[in-house]
Amino acid sequence: MKGTLDELHYSVELLERDAAVRDVIDKHICDQTLAQKNAFFVADLGAIIWQQIRWKSRMEQVRPFYVLKCNSSPVVIEILAALGTGFICSSKHELELVKSFGVLSQDIILGGMCKQLSLIKYAAKLGVQLLVCDSEAELRKIARCHSKAKLLLQVTTGGCCEREETSMPFGLTLKDCRHMLECAKELSLHVAGVKFHIPSCCAEPQAFTHAVSDARCVFDMGEELGFVMNILDIGGGFDGTEAQLEKVNRALKPMLDVYFPPSTGVSVIAEPGAYYVSAAFSLAVSIISKKIVSRDAGQHPDDELSGNDEPEFQYYMNDGVFGSFAYKLLDESVPVPSLHKEKSLEEPLFSSSLWGPSSDGLDQVVESCLLPELSVGDWLVFSHSGANSLGAMGAHADGHRPPVHYVISAGDWYEIQNCGVTLDTTMKNFSVVQQPSLTETSISTPA
Numbered sequence: 001m002k003g004t005l006d007e008l009h010y011s012v013e014l015l016e017r018d019a020a021v022r023d024v025i026d027k028h029i030c031d032q033t034l035a036q037k038n039a040f041f042v043a044d045l046g047a048i049i050w051q052q053i054r055w056k057s058r059m060e061q062v063r064p065f066y067v068l069k070c071n072s073s074p075v076v077i078e079i080l081a082a083l084g085t086g087f088i089c090s091s092k093h094e095l096e097l098v099k100s101f102g103v104l105s106q107d108i109i110l111g112g113m114c115k116q117l118s119l120i121k122y123a124a125k126l127g128v129q130l131l132v133c134d135s136e137a138e139l140r141k142i143a144r145c146h147s148k149a150k151l152l153l154q155v156t157t158g159g160c161c162e163r164e165e166t167s168m169p170f171g172l173t174l175k176d177c178r179h180m181l182e183c184a185k186e187l188s189l190h191v192a193g194v195k196f197h198i199p200s201c202c203a204e205p206q207a208f209t210h211a212v213s214d215a216r217c218v219f220d221m222g223e224e225l226g227f228v229m230n231i232l233d234i235g236g237g238f239d240g241t242e243a244q245l246e247k248v249n250r251a252l253k254p255m256l257d258v259y260f261p262p263s264t265g266v267s268v269i270a271e272p273g274a275y276y277v278s279a280a281f282s283l284a285v286s287i288i289s290k291k292i293v294s295r296d297a298g299q300h301p302d303d304e305l306s307g308n309d310e311p312e313f314q315y316y317m318n319d320g321v322f323g324s325f326a327y328k329l330l331d332e333s334v335p336v337p338s339l340h341k342e343k344s345l346e347e348p349l350f351s352s353s354l355w356g357p358s359s360d361g362l363d364q365v366v367e368s369c370l371l372p373e374l375s376v377g378d379w380l381v382f383s384h385s386g387a388n389s390l391g392a393m394g395a396h397a398d399g400h401r402p403p404v405h406y407v408i409s410a411g412d413w414y415e416i417q418n419c420g421v422t423l424d425t426t427m428k429n430f431s432v433v434q435q436p437s438l439t440e441t442s443i444s445t446p447a
């Protein structure tokens with residue numbers, strides 16, 4: 001969805017003490033069953049607030065800048081802005097979106113390694129000064145149209161696992177960094193710090209040890225050349241679990257204490273994306289078609305031997321990898337869904353695969369899972385669906401993103417007010433509405 005200003009008003013349903021997100025999903029499924037059975041999201045804003053509270057308690061010395069491409073739902077931006085995070089944008093649309101929420105330019109970083117000239121100009125016009133950069137070509141473009149830019153040089157952290165090897169080779173070696181610093185100086189550009197990014201699959205303590213000491217080398221080189229180096233960006237890759245946050249902090253803190261103690265005046269920042277949104281969003285989809293794959297004994301000699309003649313089911317859902325499951329194309333695994341309808345424990349389970357509606361071979365969402373037999377019209381609920389489903393990755397071809405129904409529990413709502421966020425001032429595009437009962441009329445956001 002391309003958010004526009006006329007969409008800037010949202011209702012958030014306040015949940016009574018004993019209501020759960022699950023009840024809200026049930027209610028909307030009930031409504032949808034009478035209507036078109038369209039897919040929809042339910043977003044629990046409390047989950048986002050708790051992630052911020054966890055961040056503050058575990059990573060106190062690191063300021064988070066939320067990566068918009070992960071999920072650019074306006075309510076997410078508004079709540080995170082109210083909670084005081086900065087933002088990483090990588091397109092004109094993302095810059096416009098965060099600016100429309102009144103985020104200050106100093107709290108925005110233009111990320112992305114390959115920037116169109118017009119985007120750099122637009123950042124300059126908005127007064128967004130922090131830009132990430134990892135090549136001389138980028139440096140020259142920035143020098144042409146953004147002389148006030150403050151650059152963060154992205155250093156490579158090396159391939160640390162199989163997945164990293166297949167990803168794009170971004171980042172500078174230490175030797176490249178010296179060249180870049182000299183080049184920046186020649187172009188009268190300002191370098192303000194260093195960024196590295198360690199993907200969550202590689203978040204081993206040694207990776208942080210290396211990256212922080214490399215960053216120190218680049219800081220030293222930069223200072224030697226006369227730059228005021230004062231920002232260290234430790235990137236993203238936080239999977240959302242408290243355990244990982246703690247692990248990262250345990251590796252990071254001693255390194256920061258040695259190389260970047262507070263006396264150096266260096267601000268340490270991070271770029272979490274999935275961390276904030278993954279668990280907060282659940283996606284409900286309905287089964288629109290179904291096929292039974294008969295097992296051909298000729299192709300499955302093992303089955304014949306073991307006497308396995310159970311059918312396999314292919315289910316087609318009304319959302320797929322060309323929509324909210326685009327993250328499947330990033331090689332991220334899709335969680336096994338839960339069934340909306342309670343099935344009895346005695347029901348037999350069958351090998352099943354789940355597909356999007358496009359009839360394209362790529363549109364396989366879940367390759368294989370065990371489910372009781374489903375019927376057309378049944379619903380499945382995918383939890384942890386907030387990351388890369390409603391941002392730049394979401395590929396809703398016909399422009400129809402599933403609607404998002406926002407909820408917050410009463411307890412969490414009081415919590416956010418304790419964090420100093422007030423409805424009238426900081427989150428003026430929100431209204432929190434109390435539902436007398438979950439079976440009353442539904443609330444939705446503008447589509």
Ligand SMILES: *Cc1c(COP(=O)(O)O)cnc(C)c1O
Binds near residue numbers: 237238271272275
């Ligand atoms: C996507 C992205 C992130 C966030 O990654 P997560 O795994 O969601 O934390 C951080 N930085 C950059 C530059 C990204 O492109």
